[in-house]
Amino acid sequence: MLELNGLTRRYGSNLAVADVDLKVEMGAFVGVIGRSGAGKSTLLRMINRLSAPSAGTIRFDGRDVGALKGAALRAWRADCAMIFQQFNLIGRLDVLTNVLMGRLSHASAMRSLLRLWSDVDRAIAFVALEQFDIAHLASERAENLSGGQQQRVAIARALVQEPQIILADEPIASLDPRNTRVVMDALGAINRRYGITVLCNLHSLDLARSYCDRLVGMAAGRVVFDGAPRDLTDDVARALYGIEADDAAGERQAAPEPRSPALARAVAVA
Amino acid sequence: MKGPVPSVRADAVADMARLMAAYPAGFGNRRRAAGLLLLAAAVGLFTGFAMWRLDFSLARILSGLGRLADFSLMMFPPSAGGRFWIYLQSLGETVAIAFLGTLSAALLAFPFSFLAAKNVIPNVFVHFGARRVLDVIRGVDTLIWALLWVSVVGLGPFAGLLAIACSDFGALGKLFSEAIETADRRPVDGVASSGGSRMQQVRFGVLPQVLPVIGGQCLYYFESNTRSATIIGIVGAGGIGVHLAEQIRVLNLQDVSFLVLMILAAVTVIDVVSTRLRTALVGRRAAPLG
Numbered sequence A: 001m002l003e004l005n006g007l008t009r010r011y012g013s014n015l016a017v018a019d020v021d022l023k024v025e026m027g028a029f030v031g032v033i034g035r036s037g038a039g040k041s042t043l044l045r046m047i048n049r050l051s052a053p054s055a056g057t058i059r060f061d062g063r064d065v066g067a068l069k070g071a072a073l074r075a076w077r078a079d080c081a082m083i084f085q086q087f088n089l090i091g092r093l094d095v096l097t098n099v100l101m102g103r104l105s106h107a108s109a110m111r112s113l114l115r116l117w118s119d120v121d122r123a124i125a126f127v128a129l130e131q132f133d134i135a136h137l138a139s140e141r142a143e144n145l146s147g148g149q150q151q152r153v154a155i156a157r158a159l160v161q162e163p164q165i166i167l168a169d170e171p172i173a174s175l176d177p178r179n180t181r182v183v184m185d186a187l188g189a190i191n192r193r194y195g196i197t198v199l200c201n202l203h204s205l206d207l208a209r210s211y212c213d214r215l216v217g218m219a220a221g222r223v224v225f226d227g228a229p230r231d232l233t234d235d236v237a238r239a240l241y242g243i244e245a246d247d248a249a250g251e252r253q254a255a256p257e258p259r260s261p262a263l264a265r266a267v268a269v270a
Numbered sequence B: 001m002k003g004p005v006p007s008v009r010a011d012a013v014a015d016m017a018r019l020m021a022a023y024p025a026g027f028g029n030r031r032r033a034a035g036l037l038l039l040a041a042a043v044g045l046f047t048g049f050a051m052w053r054l055d056f057s058l059a060r061i062l063s064g065l066g067r068l069a070d071f072s073l074m075m076f077p078p079s080a081g082g083r084f085w086i087y088l089q090s091l092g093e094t095v096a097i098a099f100l101g102t103l104s105a106a107l108l109a110f111p112f113s114f115l116a117a118k119n120v121i122p123n124v125f126v127h128f129g130a131r132r133v134l135d136v137i138r139g140v141d142t143l144i145w146a147l148l149w150v151s152v153v154g155l156g157p158f159a160g161l162l163a164i165a166c167s168d169f170g171a172l173g174k175l176f177s178e179a180i181e182t183a184d185r186r187p188v189d190g191v192a193s194s195g196g197s198r199m200q201q202v203r204f205g206v207l208p209q210v211l212p213v214i215g216g217q218c219l220y221y222f223e224s225n226t227r228s229a230t231i232i233g234i235v236g237a238g239g240i241g242v243h244l245a246e247q248i249r250v251l252n253l254q255d256v257s258f259l260v261l262m263i264l265a266a267v268t269v270i271d272v273v274s275t276r277l278r279t280a281l282v283g284r285r286a287a288p289l290g
Helices: A040-047 A070-079 A095-103 A109-113 A119-131 A147-160 A177-194 A205-211 A234-249 A261-269 B008-014 B016-022 B030-053 B058-074 B084-115 B124-139 B142-153 B157-181 B186-193 B198-234 B240-249 B253-282
Strands: A002-011 A014-024 A029-033 A055-060 A080-083 A165-168 A197-202 A214-219 A222-227
Touching (some): A014 A040, A029 A040, A029 A205, A040 A080, A040 A165, A070 A080, A147 A177, A197 A205, B008 B016, B084 B124, B084 B157, B084 B198, B142 B198
Parallel strands (some): A080 A165, A165 A197
Antiparallel strands (some): A002 A055
């Protein structure tokens, strides 16, 4: 179980994450929702220890993750794989090597630096690539792939880490609707098949409702909602997103009322 | 699901034979290992050949070590021998030569480097021509430029300044144009899409990206030129090098070590200042938002 206690991150006088308490059961698919700047990314980055907390503790199965150093810290990072909005692949290297980055903590330093991966590692990478239907792209340069394909490579990289948790930071924010579904389905499949816990930052309430079995709403660095998707009423959503609530829910598609009288006349004439 | 907990590793091991048959190109290290070995062998062979050809001999280094020790002892303690103010003045001259030389080289190279950049000037004749001009100028070493200018404008720091300005025009022009070529195209597209002219695209799309790199290179060249200006001095083009050459010739090694220490101090000061300047130029990144 992942436990956050009073987790806080300050940037100067700015509180990005403020006093967050959270317990995540293993095997869950948790959506972290809220508007941009609510502290969702910082929260995930702190769990992976890419950002250092200003205060508070992170515990995993009772172990204090916040105090890890050196090899133990690297092992923890391999244990909680990260997926980024901008994919963060190595554009100039081929897809297979990018996926094998997920095996770095299992391979010896000499072998990995010379890129002499073991056949088992290679097979693991191919199994992951096949699951997302991109094994035929293994020898392509990562930067030549489309956004949806790159994100699937990134998920494959996360999967071959054999992690306990996957932290996905707005994984679909730069993708089109079809690829959005492909990528979210991939995360869901990993969650079900391997029982890997997924913590996923999302903008869209619709997606969060349909893929997650628990939602955590953040606003101004604080957790303001924590519950099942069906408990997320419109009122709560409005509190989370302010006037953006309708946009985020994607419900009302009506055109906005024209503001200026001249425009209103023009519309009326048309 | 029965049996062991599913994991990618278990999936992979169970399916190994099929995977290896399906993606033969993705497996095996033999070719890569052979390539690496071949490369190591080739480098080793060439190193061996070059050492043999150049009469590399460890024995000669070892037997010479004694003389090196004698030399070092003669350098102690460093002493200006009452000529400290003269030396300091010459050091100032050297720094001035390096500063003005680098500045004029950078001012000349900056506009010229855009001509030599493929992404700014797509016309192959222009950028190819500009490149070759830079090559030719760079092909002549600073020391040769110094000899040349000494015979044109006479002995003194002015010749040194011209020598540095010439040779570094070639070097900086090449470095700048390469920095410009690696610039990201997306900001340029952004400016172009909003109706910016070619000039405005370069000014706002390219320049902000390359300015920190170019600034850093200029600062490094200023520091490096402070060191090479001492060598230029040896051929009579002014600065502290004149004294250095003279004291070495008369084997006044205490003065030599003093002069070396002075140059070292100057270079350190320049390095510290330029590190500050470069940090200011790159600017601090804003804290990431959540």
